[in-house]
Amino acid sequence: MAGNITFTMIKPYAVKNGKAGSIIAKIIESGFRIIAMKLTHLSKADAEYFYSIHKGRPFYESLVDFMSSGPVFVAILEKENAVADYRKIIGNTDPKKAEEGTIRKLFAESVQANAVHGSDSDENAEWESNYFFSHRERFPAKS
Numbered sequence: 256m257a258g259n260i261t262f263t264m265i266k267p268y269a270v271k272n273g274k275a276g277s278i279i280a281k282i283i284e285s286g287f288r289i290i291a292m293k294l295t296h297l298s299k300a301d302a303e304y305f306y307s308i309h310k311g312r313p314f315y316e317s318l319v320d321f322m323s324s325g326p327v328f329v330a331i332l333e334k335e336n337a338v339a340d341y342r343k344i345i346g347n348t349d350p351k352k353a354e355e356g357t358i359r360k361l362f363a364e365s366v367q368a369n370a371v372h373g374s375d376s377d378e379n380a381e382w383e384s385n386y387f388f389s390h391r392e393r394f395p396a397k398s
């Protein structure tokens with residue numbers, strides 16, 4: 256059964272360029288509830304750990320440097336079928352291939368600076384949420 260949370264991160268370039276407010280508005284207008292959110296700055300070790308699945312790929316070092324280059328917003332989003340529905344509204348990893356109206360089409364600069372991260376499975380949504388948020392920082396619908 257599909258889970259009801261996903262994890263997102265608004266990446267450094269989008270935060271630096273003042274896009275966070277518009278991205279958050281689009282998330283809410285698309286029917287997601289923000290149940291946890293904060294502004295934080297990933298250390299290099301945080302970024303290495305978060306993206307460890309990509310270790311060894313040609314873009315890994317550069318991705319780690321980029322993701323630790325400035326503040327990011329991290330958030331847990333709640334909605335039925337959250338992982339798949341969020342991936343629909345963010346669009347393709349490469350903004351050039353992203354569909355019209357998607358967050359990456361509207362706000363991304365490149366494959367690396369692609370505005371937002373979104374979990375790719377329920378398991379990763381849990382793991383990523385747990386990496387950044389304690390239970391007392393979360394406000395699900397029933398609370």
Ligand code: CMP
Nearest residue numbers: 309314318348366367368369371372373
């Ligand atoms: P994200 O959804 O955060 O998950 C992994 C990230 O790696 C991805 O978005 C991209 O920013 C980055 N990425 C994936 N493929 C490439 C690539 N070919 N070149 C550069 N960065 C990439």
